Amino acid sequence: MSFMNATPPRLPPSGRRARKAAASRITRPGDRFEGYLSPDRPHAGAYDEMFSGDGTVRGPYRALYESIAALDAHDLQSRSQALDRAMVDQGITFSLSGQERPFPLDLVPRVIQAAEWTKLERGVAQRVRALEAFLADVYGDRQILRDGVLPRRLITSCEHFHREAFGITPPNGVRIHVSGVDLVRDEEGTFRVLEDNLRNPSGVSYVMENRRTMARVFPDLFAQHRVRPVGDYASHLLRALRAAAAANVADPMVVVLTPGVHNSAYFEHSLLARLMGVELVEGRDMFCRDNVVYLRTTEGERQVDVVYRRIDDEFLDPVHYRPDSVLGVAGIQNAARAGNVVVANAIGNGVGDDKLVYTYVPEMVKYYLNEKPLLPNVDTFRCWLPDEFDHVMAHLDELVIKPVEGSGGYGIVFGPDATAAELATLRRKVRANRRGWIAQPVVQLSTVPAKVDDRLAPRHVDLRPFAVNDGKDIFVLPGGLTRVALPEGSLVVNSSQGGGSKDTWVLASRASTAERELEQPALGAMSTVDGLVAEQGPELTSSQQQQQQQQS
Amino acid sequence: MTWQLRVAHRTGYRYATPATQSYNEARLTPRSDRRQTTVATRIETTPATRAYRYTDYWGTVVTSFDLHAPHTEFTVLATSVVETADEAEPIRTASWRDLRSETVVDHRTEYLTPTDYTPRDVSLAREARSLRTGLDPADAVLAVCEWVNKQLKYQPGTTGVHSTATDAWQAREGVCQDFAHVTLVMLRAIGIPARYVSGYLHTKPDAKLGEVVEGESHAWVDVWTGGWWAYDPTNAIPVGPRHVWVAMGRDYADVAPLKGIFTGGGQSTLDVSVHLTRLA
Numbered sequence: 001m002s003f004m005n006a007t008p009p010r011l012p013p014s015g016r017r018a019r020k021a022a023a024s025r026i027t028r029p030g031d032r033f034e035g036y037l038s039p040d041r042p043h044a045g046a047y048d049e050m051f052s053g054d055g056t057v058r059g060p061y062r063a064l065y066e067s068i069a070a071l072d073a074h075d076l077q078s079r080s081q082a083l084d085r086a087m088v089d090q091g092i093t094f095s096l097s098g099q100e101r102p103f104p105l106d107l108v109p110r111v112i113q114a115a116e117w118t119k120l121e122r123g124v125a126q127r128v129r130a131l132e133a134f135l136a137d138v139y140g141d142r143q144i145l146r147d148g149v150l151p152r153r154l155i156t157s158c159e160h161f162h163r164e165a166f167g168i169t170p171p172n173g174v175r176i177h178v179s180g181v182d183l184v185r186d187e188e189g190t191f192r193v194l195e196d197n198l199r200n201p202s203g204v205s206y207v208m209e210n211r212r213t214m215a216r217v218f219p220d221l222f223a224q225h226r227v228r229p230v231g232d233y234a235s236h237l238l239r240a241l242r243a244a245a246a247a248n249v250a251d252p253m254v255v256v257l258t259p260g261v262h263n264s265a266y267f268e269h270s271l272l273a274r275l276m277g278v279e280l281v282e283g284r285d286m287f288c289r290d291n292v293v294y295l296r297t298t299e300g301e302r303q304v305d306v307v308y309r310r311i312d313d314e315f316l317d318p319v320h321y322r323p324d325s326v327l328g329v330a331g332i333q334n335a336a337r338a339g340n341v342v343v344a345n346a347i348g349n350g351v352g353d354d355k356l357v358y359t360y361v362p363e364m365v366k367y368y369l370n371e372k373p374l375l376p377n378v379d380t381f382r383c384w385l386p387d388e389f390d391h392v393m394a395h396l397d398e399l400v401i402k403p404v405e406g407s408g409g410y411g412i413v414f415g416p417d418a419t420a421a422e423l424a425t426l427r428r429k430v431r432a433n434r435r436g437w438i439a440q441p442v443v444q445l446s447t448v449p450a451k452v453d454d455r456l457a458p459r460h461v462d463l464r465p466f467a468v469n470d471g472k473d474i475f476v477l478p479g480g481l482t483r484v485a486l487p488e489g490s491l492v493v494n495s496s497q498g499g500g501s502k503d504t505w506v507l508a509s510r511a512s513t514a515e516r517e518l519e520q521p522a523l524g525a526m527s528t529v530d531g532l533v534a535e536q537g538p539e540l541t542s543s544q545q546q547q548q549q550q551q552s
Numbered sequence: 553m554t555w556q557l558r559v560a561h562r563t564g565y566r567y568a569t570p571a572t573q574s575y576n577e578a579r580l581t582p583r584s585d586r587r588q589t590t591v592a593t594r595i596e597t598t599p600a601t602r603a604y605r606y607t608d609y610w611g612t613v614v615t616s617f618d619l620h621a622p623h624t625e626f627t628v629l630a631t632s633v634v635e636t637a638d639e640a641e642p643i644r645t646a647s648w649r650d651l652r653s654e655t656v657v658d659h660r661t662e663y664l665t666p667t668d669y670t671p672r673d674v675s676l677a678r679e680a681r682s683l684r685t686g687l688d689p690a691d692a693v694l695a696v697c698e699w700v701n702k703q704l705k706y707q708p709g710t711t712g713v714h715s716t717a718t719d720a721w722q723a724r725e726g727v728c729q730d731f732a733h734v735t736l737v738m739l740r741a742i743g744i745p746a747r748y749v750s751g752y753l754h755t756k757p758d759a760k761l762g763e764v765v766e767g768e769s770h771a772w773v774d775v776w777t778g779g780w781w782a783y784d785p786t787n788a789i790p791v792g793p794r795h796v797w798v799a800m801g802r803d804y805a806d807v808a809p810l811k812g813i814f815t816g817g818g819q820s821t822l823d824v825s826v827h828l829t830r831l832a
Contacts, residue, residue, distance in 0.1 A: 157665070163609035290602045334606075
């Protein structure tokens with residue numbers, strides 16, 4: 001607890017009047033920002049979220065700017081150390097190539113205005129609705145293929161199109177219980193969708209933990225901003241999972257299925273289970289008999305109604321997928337088919353977040369919802385279409401070429417940075433497997449100040465908002481995970497490629513009655529253990545609590 | 553003329569040491585479609601299980617069951633009465649140009665794409681191309697089937713359940729599964745959509761009513777040349793009243809009659825017997 005005793009550096013007094021006065025004064029970045037807007041910086045054309053082109057601080061960042069511009073090198077350092085200590089204390093790590101490391105949290109939060117967020121929220125929800133309709137169609141009537149809106153080949157050649165899951169209908173129709181739609185901001189500042197994650201999007205634990213850490217180290221900043229809270233994510237998730245259970249289950253038993261402690265996201269699995277107050281289980285804790293899934297407990301078998309699984313389809317059911325998998329539960333797919341258990345997210349969702357299928361999402365929005373897409377895609381060239389293939393071949397050195405399969409930033413080639421030999425190899429690879437590659441312009445991800453040594457420098461960021469679908473509403477957690485590429489000029493934000501993260505603040509509008517972070521000065525309520533009751537939300541019935549007591 | 557046949561297919565596993573748990577899926581229920589009517593069908597297991605039934609992506613009725621008591625033997629008996637179809641005539645409505653059209657190529661994509669069992673094979677593709685010269689698609693199908701029938705020797709034991717078309721082609725030997733796979737590789741190479749059919753063949757054309765004939769699980773191909781029609785490359789005969797259709801797919805993997813997993817110490821062996829009886 002040493003860092004709690006260390007007095008945080010004082011910030012200059014602030015208030016609306018002071019801010020107003022300051023705003024008119026600010027014309028160029030202060031000390032800590034020396035050289036920030038240098039025209040020689042890499043990707044100088046990128047949209048900076050704090051400063052506009054002429055060095056004026058943008059609206060949502062004004063108060064924050066005042067606070068941090070005033071920091072001297074020593075303040076910056078001590079705050080940053082306090083942050084690192086807090087992260088290590090809380091055990092927030094990710095594993096990179098088998099090694100546990102702390103996940104770097106940058107001390108400058110990213111700020112999103114209320115109006116901007118409302119647009120994003122609607123765009124993400126629209127996308128989830130369209131993709132839900134698409135998955136239901138692909139694993140059902142396949143009307144979109146019959147109508148010729150999408151080519152059949154697109155689906156049948158998809159590695160994660162699981163024919164085994166055909167005809168499984170979830171009780172409340174939801175397949176994408178949790179999604180993470182990755183967004184980037186182009187040179188104009190427009191948010192665009194980079195990819196959809198509909199299988200096991202991870203990272204929400206960092207959203208919650210980053211906030212917790214920031215609130216401990218920078219309580220003063222929260223006093224000056226109306227930041228919308230993120231701590232109730234788990235109660236939304238639990239509500240969605242309970243709502244997913246078959247209609248005739250009065251009090252559904254929900255579990256979180258993890259591959260085990262060696263998984264890079266184990267921290268998240270255990271955190272979510274703890275916050276929801278449900279069991280964290282591994283495959284061997286459950287078994288399936290006559291298409292019913294049971295959990296082995298000290299008091300005998302208990303029927304499981306909803307499995308929030310954080311393991312991939314390929315390992316989920318050895319009867320249908322990899323027969324050597326010991327992580328899953330044999331027979332669970334047929335149990336889901338029989339309607340006795342709900343697997344969340346549904347089996348086979350990968351067909352919806354395939355990077356080639358992604359390019360057709362705007363068509364899906366029009367086809368299924370009869371709406372105009374609210375969030376544009378990043379321009380993408382599809383190597384399997386002859387025209388676009390020719391264009392890619394001719395402009396290989398200007399584009400980012402990505403394999404359709406694969407995640408974590410592996411296999412991506414930045415044309416401008418590649419050598420002639422690398423480009424030649426790539427050309428051969430793409431030619432041999434056109435379905436397997438897409439190409440995008442080098443989208444200049446927007447920049448936000450990040451602490452680099454004793455200064456603040458622009459670093460590229462993306463955003464992964466998390467959406468939870470309970471079948472009636474799609475809840476988008478205000479904020480999401482902002483990943484930041486820490487090496488100078490880097491456009492790869494993946495944690496596996498040297499990325500860090502930022503606390504993401506969605507500001508409540510002044511008029512709104514939305515909750516704000518640290519409204520009551522009760523820091524303790526943020527603690528995950530103390531906060532358990534509050535986190536669970538109002539929809540838990542008393543009988544559920546009783547059952548939880550029986551369990552322990 | 554159509555037949556009415558009774559099929560009794562017994563299959564199952566024998567374990568060297570008891571299996572404590574097993575999950576299986578059987579694809580043993582004959583299809584009911586415009587070509588064939590299944591009058592009655594039943595699947596029983598020993599030890600008895602609670603069966604669960606569903607229709608898969610390929611339209612095949614799947615029966616699944618799980619066992620949780622230690623067992624050294626597990627038997628599945630599928631009995632059906634089926635009214636089979638007349639002999640399939642080649643369909644000649646599609647030209648080569650039609651087969652190359654975007655609609656056909658996209659619509660039948662799954663039956664034109666190589667699979668694990670039916671991979672691309674340069675030498676088979678070359679043979680197929682030379683066989684089709686001057687023929688319409690339907691005649692090309694017949695030519696390919698007859699060619700495969702002559703080239704491969706029917707020889708149980710050289711290939712196994714996991715052999716691919718290439719394996720069989722290199723050995724120049726195989727069983728019905730291999731004949732079908734090799735034929736599929738060749739037909740797909742020349743752009744004819746073709747699928748794998750699993751079923752049964754009554755081997756005695758002149759069998760008396762009520763006579764029980766020892767049969768086998770059989771496989772042949774179904775091709776699209778303007779419409780679907782089937783041919784039996786193993787015997788180089790049209791598919792007709794003696795053929796009972798069970799399942800269709802891209803290759804054997806989509807239609808495997810019995811597959812599953814078990815927990816236990818020993819190896820398992822599979823026993824199969826098929827009895828066919830002409831009823832009418």
